């Protein structure tokens with residue numbers, strides 16, 4: 001039982017493209033109510049349920065409160081756009097680093113399409129800046145965006161920093177026509 005239908009988007013992406021592996025450390029941005037974190041806990045073996053493979057780690061962050069979830073650590077009422085959040089994240093991730101950064105973040109929609117688009121793009125760009133400090137070389141970033149004039153800018157920034165960048169439109173988000181994801185793999189690091 002998942003906390004939200006959004007789980008099926010991540011399951012679909014992960015079944016097709018294998019983003020999450022046992023033993024991985026995952027940062028889940030915009031994690032409330034926690035469905036993606038539920039998927040991540042299973043796929044990285046964060047509970048150590050499968051003794052034959054490595055045990056992973058899941059850290060979820062959201063502006064809202066997130067109910068506790070076995071196998072995950074949550075930073076509730078925390079703004080990813082706030083500079084002090086980086087230190088909090090670093091102190092909770094094992095060795096301060098993540099193999100995968102997930103972002104299903106979405107700002108409160110104003111209904112003004114272009115404005116909502118820009119707000120989400122700037123959240124993603126901020127996350128990309130933060131990834132310099134926390135993402136392992138060859139790491140992965142998966143981020144939601146709403147289509148619009150600045151999507152190409154985000155895509156180009158991702159291409160500078162990752163070897164492989166693709167656009168994904170999961171079946172499970174078909175009804176939300178403006179929503180897509182960038183999957184950026186093989187982080188070049190610094």
Ligand code: SAM
Nearest residue numbers: 030032033034035036062063079080104105106
């Ligand atoms: N992936 C989640 C799940 O499966 O349960 C659903 C995420 S929901 C679509 C988007 C979330 O992004 C909201 O809970 C919202 O509070 C969060 N969010 C938006 N802006 C944020 C920010 N600046 N920092 C942290 N979280 C943010």
